[in-house]
Amino acid sequence: MRTWASFFCSVFLAFSLALSPTADAAPQKSKATATKTVKKKSAKAVKTKKVSAKKNVRKKAVVAASNKSVRKTAGKTTTSRKFAASKKVSKKRYAVRKVRGPSYAQLHGLRGSSDPLGLQTTAVLAYDMDSNEVLYEKNADERLPIASITKLMTALVIVESGVSLDEKFKVTKEDFVRSSARSKLRNGMYLSRKQALHLALMSSDNRAAHFLARTFPGGKARFIRDMNTKAAMIGMFDSVFYDSIGLNNENKSSALDLSRLLASAGEYDLIRELSTTPMAQIPVGRRLVTSRTTNSFVANDNWDVSLQKTGLTTAAGYCLAMETEIGGKTVAIIFLDSPNKAARNQDAEKLKAWLSGQFMTASASEDSN
Structure with missing residues (x-):
């Protein structure tokens, strides 16, 4: 019995020993699995x-x-704004050039008409102011828009009205007429009638011309009536005025009528002086307004201009009315509807050369007699 009991004890002991490593390994395996899981979780967290x-x-x-x-x-x-606001940048450089439409003369089939000298200007007149003789003409009786030559009549009405030329008025927004031409006048400035007259005649300042009519006793309406009355008085029967500036293209006249206007305006030394100043600095308040003439012949040594006014609108084309000395004679030269400034100046030079030749021929003929 003891022998079997010992046998069974030995077997049980051996079986227990065989199982004990497996029992120890299980926890190790579990521990390894847990470690691996932790590592996976850590790797995932890191990822x-x-x-x-x-x-x-x-x-x-x-x-x-x-x-x-x-x-x-x-x-x-910011840079762009600074660049645009900079005074060094010329706005003209970036401005889109506007193409002008047809003039009044073009629309009525007058531009391109021929004449002996082949002048490009539609209406031309050369008039001897001393003998009242027509020296050269082309469509001189055609009624055409005259643009800023209007300002000669404005000056004539102001000077003959007797108003104080030293009286000062404030420039207002009403004087800011719609125009592509620049003006030196700003809202709030104070200037005299004489200063405004100077700017209107020399540099063709539109605001200055409007200022003169607005501040006239009776206002603009009275001023325009006086302009038309004066035109009738001096025989300008083909002329009519609707403003003091010339921006209204219904302001019309003929080259012949304008020779009469030159003769009447030329009676006043003030109009002659103010219209032929090449450049002037006019004190307006604390500022000095610098303006220049619109007529290049004024500062040209080859010309002796004693009275002048230029003009330009799309309807009128390039215009010029001036009194000058040619061959010892006082001659009124009027151009209406030149296609451009260069053509107008070329025509003036050509006409002057032709007149000089005519005067020399006439002089030689008189000497031989």
């Missing part, structure tokens, strides 16, 4: 962190790029 970090980096990069772009754009805008 997640890295992805998040990359996303954050990308976001920051996008935001930084966006901010840089905004700053860059803002900088460009």
